[in-house]
Amino acid sequence: MTAPAVLVEDLHVAYGKTWALDGVDLTAAAGSTLGVLGHNGAGKTTLIRTLTTLVRPTVGRVQIEGLDVADATAVRRRIGVTGQYAGLDEFLTARENLELIGRLSGLRRTARARADALIDRLGLDEYATRRVGDLSGGSRRRIDLAASLVGSPSVLFLDEPTTGLDPIARAGLWDVVDELTTSGTTVVLTTQYLEEADRLADHIVVLSRGRVAARGTPTELKRIVGGKVLTATVPTGQLADLPFIPDTDHRVDDGRVRVSVTVDDAPAATELVAHLHRGGIAVADLDVTSPSLDDVFTHLAHAGAHR
Incomplete structure (x- = not known):
C-alpha cells in the first residue's frame, strides 16, 4: 500500500496553556485534494503552519511524504505554500518575482526558464511584464500560486487562497488546482467557502476548537444531515x-x-x-x-x- 503524502497522528499544539490543536488525525493520499474546514479559531491555520514546519508539534506525529516535519529542510524541498496574502515584491514584474524566487531556491541558471514555463502553464502572459503592484487582487493571487510552484513541489498547501477574489478569479484558480492534482500534486486546502471545498476536495476534515468534528468525502458529510x-x-x-x-x-x-x-x-x-x-x-x-x-x-x- 502506498504511504500517504500527508500523515498526521494525534497532533497536539499548545500556545501556553491553550490547545490550538487537540488530538488531530488526518491523511491525504498522493495526487488528492484534502479540504480543511472550520470557523475562525478552529485551528486551520495552526494545522497548516505545523504541516509546513513553521510550528513544532507539542505532541504527535506529522509526516510529509514519509519525512518528519522536524526535518524542516528536507520537508521544505518537497512542499509549496500559498498563504492568505500574496507574498510578492510589488515593485517587480510577475516574471521578475518568479525568477527571483527561483534563484533564491537554488535554480540559478534555470530560474528564468522555470519562470517562463510557469507563466505559460498558468496563462499569465498578459501579466508577465507588469509590476505586481499594478495588478488586481485576482491576478496577484494567481502569480502567488505560480510562486509556490517554482520549486516543483509534490505537496502544495493553500491557506484560504481565494479569499477576497471575485467569482471569475476564484473559478480560474479552481481550474489550476484541478490541473495540479491531475498531474500528481497533492493539495491541502483550507477555505471559508464551502462551495470551494465541495468543488475541489476529494476528502474533507472539519475542525472545531482544535479537534476533528467530522471527516469524509463531501457526499459522506452531507449524509450526516440527510x-x-x-x-x-x-x-x-x-x-x-x-x-x-x-x-x-x-x-x-x-x-x-x-x-x-x-x-x-x-x-x-x-x-x-x-x-x-x-x-x-x-x-x-x-x-x-x-x-x-x-x-x-x-x-x-x-x-x-x-x-
Whole structure:
C-alpha cells in the first residue's frame, strides 16, 4: 500500500496553556485534494503552519511524504505554500518575482526558464511584464500560486487562497488546482467557502476548537444531515406561526426573513409545505434541496461533533 503524502497522528499544539490543536488525525493520499474546514479559531491555520514546519508539534506525529516535519529542510524541498496574502515584491514584474524566487531556491541558471514555463502553464502572459503592484487582487493571487510552484513541489498547501477574489478569479484558480492534482500534486486546502471545498476536495476534515468534528468525502458529510432542506421566505410577523423551528433564519428586509429547516425525506418536505399553506403563511420563495456543506456546518453547530 502506498504511504500517504500527508500523515498526521494525534497532533497536539499548545500556545501556553491553550490547545490550538487537540488530538488531530488526518491523511491525504498522493495526487488528492484534502479540504480543511472550520470557523475562525478552529485551528486551520495552526494545522497548516505545523504541516509546513513553521510550528513544532507539542505532541504527535506529522509526516510529509514519509519525512518528519522536524526535518524542516528536507520537508521544505518537497512542499509549496500559498498563504492568505500574496507574498510578492510589488515593485517587480510577475516574471521578475518568479525568477527571483527561483534563484533564491537554488535554480540559478534555470530560474528564468522555470519562470517562463510557469507563466505559460498558468496563462499569465498578459501579466508577465507588469509590476505586481499594478495588478488586481485576482491576478496577484494567481502569480502567488505560480510562486509556490517554482520549486516543483509534490505537496502544495493553500491557506484560504481565494479569499477576497471575485467569482471569475476564484473559478480560474479552481481550474489550476484541478490541473495540479491531475498531474500528481497533492493539495491541502483550507477555505471559508464551502462551495470551494465541495468543488475541489476529494476528502474533507472539519475542525472545531482544535479537534476533528467530522471527516469524509463531501457526499459522506452531507449524509450526516440527510433528508431534504426546505428554505422559504416568509413575513417576519409570521415567524411564530411556522409549523417548525428554523435551523437558520436570515433577514431579507424589514418585513421578511428567509428560514430553513431539515426534514427526513421528500414526502416530509411535501407535508411541511402543505402545513405552510394550511396555516396561511405568506411564502414568497420556496426551495426544497438536498443538503449542502453549509447545511453540514449548521448541523454540526447544533448537534455537536461526529468523529
